[in-house]
Amino acid sequence: xxxxxxxxxxxxxxxxxxxxxxxxxxxxxxxxxxxxxxxxxxxxxxxxxxxxxxxxxxxxxxxxxxxxxxxxxxxxxxxxxxxxxxxxxxxxxxxxxxxxxxxxxxxxxxxxxxxxxxxxxx
Amino acid sequence: xxxxxxxxxxxxxxxxxxxxxxxxxxxxxxxxxxxxxxxxxxxxxxxxxxxxxxxxxxxxxxxxxxxxxxxxxxxxxxxxxxxxxxxxxxxxxxxxxxxxxxxxxxxxxxxxxxxxxxxxxxxxxxxxxxxxxxxxxxxxxxxxxxxxxxxxxxxxxxxxxxxxxxxxxxxxxxxxxxxxxxxxxxxxxxxxxxxxxxxxxxxxxxxxxxxxxxxxxxxxxxxxxxxxxxxxxxxxxxxxxxxxxxxxx
Amino acid sequence: xxxxxxxxxxxxxxxxxxxxxxxxxxxxxxxxxxxxxxxxxxxxxxxxxxxxxxxxxxxxxxxxxxxxxxxxxxxxxxxxxxxxxxxxxxxxxxxxxxxxxxxxxxxxxxxxxxxxxxxxxxxxxxxxxxxx
Numbered sequence: 075x076x077x078x079x080x081x082x083x084x085x086x087x088x089x090x091x092x093x094x095x096x097x098x099x100x101x102x103x104x105x106x107x108x109x110x111x112x113x114x115x116x117x118x119x120x121x122x123x124x125x126x127x128x129x130x131x132x133x134x135x136x137x138x139x140x141x142x143x144x145x146x147x148x149x150x151x152x153x154x155x156x157x158x159x160x161x162x163x164x165x166x167x168x169x170x171x172x173x174x175x176x177x178x179x180x181x182x183x184x185x186x187x188x189x190x191x192x193x194x195x196x
Numbered sequence: 197x198x199x200x201x202x203x204x205x206x207x208x209x210x211x212x213x214x215x216x217x218x219x220x221x222x223x224x225x226x227x228x229x230x231x232x233x234x235x236x237x238x239x240x241x242x243x244x245x246x247x248x249x250x251x252x253x254x255x256x257x258x259x260x261x262x263x264x265x266x267x268x269x270x271x272x273x274x275x276x277x278x279x280x281x282x283x284x285x286x287x288x289x290x291x292x293x294x295x296x297x298x299x300x301x302x303x304x305x306x307x308x309x310x311x312x313x314x315x316x317x318x319x320x321x322x323x324x325x326x327x328x329x330x331x332x333x334x335x336x337x338x339x340x341x342x343x344x345x346x347x348x349x350x351x352x353x354x355x356x357x358x359x360x361x362x363x364x365x366x367x368x369x370x371x372x373x374x375x376x377x378x379x380x381x382x383x384x385x386x387x388x389x390x391x392x393x394x395x396x397x398x399x400x401x402x403x404x405x406x407x408x409x410x411x412x413x414x415x416x417x418x419x420x421x422x423x424x425x426x427x428x429x430x431x432x433x434x435x436x437x438x439x440x441x442x443x444x445x
Numbered sequence: 446x447x448x449x450x451x452x453x454x455x456x457x458x459x460x461x462x463x464x465x466x467x468x469x470x471x472x473x474x475x476x477x478x479x480x481x482x483x484x485x486x487x488x489x490x491x492x493x494x495x496x497x498x499x500x501x502x503x504x505x506x507x508x509x510x511x512x513x514x515x516x517x518x519x520x521x522x523x524x525x526x527x528x529x530x531x532x533x534x535x536x537x538x539x540x541x542x543x544x545x546x547x548x549x550x551x552x553x554x555x556x557x558x559x560x561x562x563x564x565x566x567x568x569x570x571x572x573x574x575x576x577x
Contacts, residue, residue, distance in 0.1 A: 081394050089430055102526060104564075104565035109489075110512070115508075122576065124504060152479060154480070157476050163361070163473070211449060212448055267462055295454070404536065410465065424537075424539050
């Protein structure tokens with residue numbers, strides 16, 4: 075009766091999904107409001123909130139670097155995992171192909187973010 | 197006074213006669229104390245004796261009479277026609293399972309899964325009669341009691357799209373029962389059962405839809421059992437290299 | 446010979462057949478906005494690395510009405526994500542025992558939403574403090 079079972083490697087993607095989901099649940103709405111609405115429309119915050127010197131200093135600070143990296147990378151992994159499952163849900167069982175595209179794009183975004191943060195310097 | 201009636205639309209399927217299921221409407225005498233099960237029984241007794249369905253206790257404890265009632269997985273014995281009257285009630289075999297005939301589903305896959313989780317206590321520490329019974333504190337009982345209320349009615353499977361999309365998924369009820377034994381302080385077979393939890397047929401098929409727990413007539417909350425085991429499985433996945441191997445006994 | 450011929454029904458369009466599943470697809474769909482927003486932030490980060498002119502061009506592009514529209518929708522989507530994330534939370538956690546009693550689902554969801562609200566306004570305060 076006992077059969078050999080293949081261990082799922084899903085915990086890796088599930089953990090990234092969960093971390094990104096939690097981060098976006100905690101900070102997502104306010105981040106969108108700040109970067110997408112308040113700053114472009116000049117609401118509430120000082121006009122130079124996201125000026126080049128400010129953002130450069132933020133991205134050169136190790137805490138700022140960590141925050142930017144975590145937000146971009148984990149948001150991407152969260153979304154990639156959900157979209158991969160949603161494709162399955164609506165009947166696109168592309169399997170390895172869909173997996174490669176979803177997680178591959180998240181990986182690409184992660185590498186690009188790391189590259190940019192290193193290029194910006196310390 | 198003219199007798200009140202209600203229309204019951206049943207999804208019929210006869211494996212020897214029909215290529216695919218079709219709908220048939222019956223007009224059934226209605227009283228406001230009638231369950232959907234009683235309506236279906238009326239059809240079998242007086243209108244069409246060939247109608248097939250499972251039932252036994254009529255009191256929501258045997259778990260036999262699950263059906264899709266207006267698209268919702270329900271026990272037909274505790275769903276009442278008066279809640280639909282005067283509209284027509286639609287009855288169909290539980291979703292996501294193969295239809296054996298009419299309202300009867302094929303349970304073969306589920307029975308195999310139920311066996312695979314070893315749904316019985318495998319004692320951590322064998323005791324002789326002289327040593328007496330296994331004692332548990334109320335807290336130890338509370339850890340698993342809710343998950344032991346499952347009556348295998350399979351409503352949760354009919355509510356689980358991930359089981360519908362992948363019939364190999366162990367699924368809500370079996371994992372809830374698996375969890376029930378894993379968290380029982382008397383049991384010692386968690387490691388064996390975790391192999392199934394961790395496998396490709398295991399908990400990570402679940403996308404936390406949560407509908408299984410909504411439809412459960414016994415408030416087992418299978419979604420909670422499945423999702424707690426995602427955490428357990430992930431912890432083991434990442435930490436297994438740190439833990440000492442248990443082979444040196 | 447067996448007369449059995451079990452009939453397997455199609456799963457096509459399953460998520461349209463029950464309001465519960467429609468809601469599930471909507472909250473899963475918030476991921477599209479999370480992905481697009483992360484893409485916008487990533488573009489901004491790459492522009493920042495390219496220097497002041499590139500950064501300023503990206504910043505002024507955000508004033509485009511299409512971007513404003515997108516961010517309004519994204520704000521709604523991410524807020525809904527926050528709500529659904531903590532709503533499902535009690536189903537995903539081991540029981541929390543406080544004073545010998547299990548914490549109710551409502552208490553867990555409520556605490557989650559309270560923490561998220563605090564996190565959001567904390568973030569706003571930090572940004573405001575840094576920019577001032």
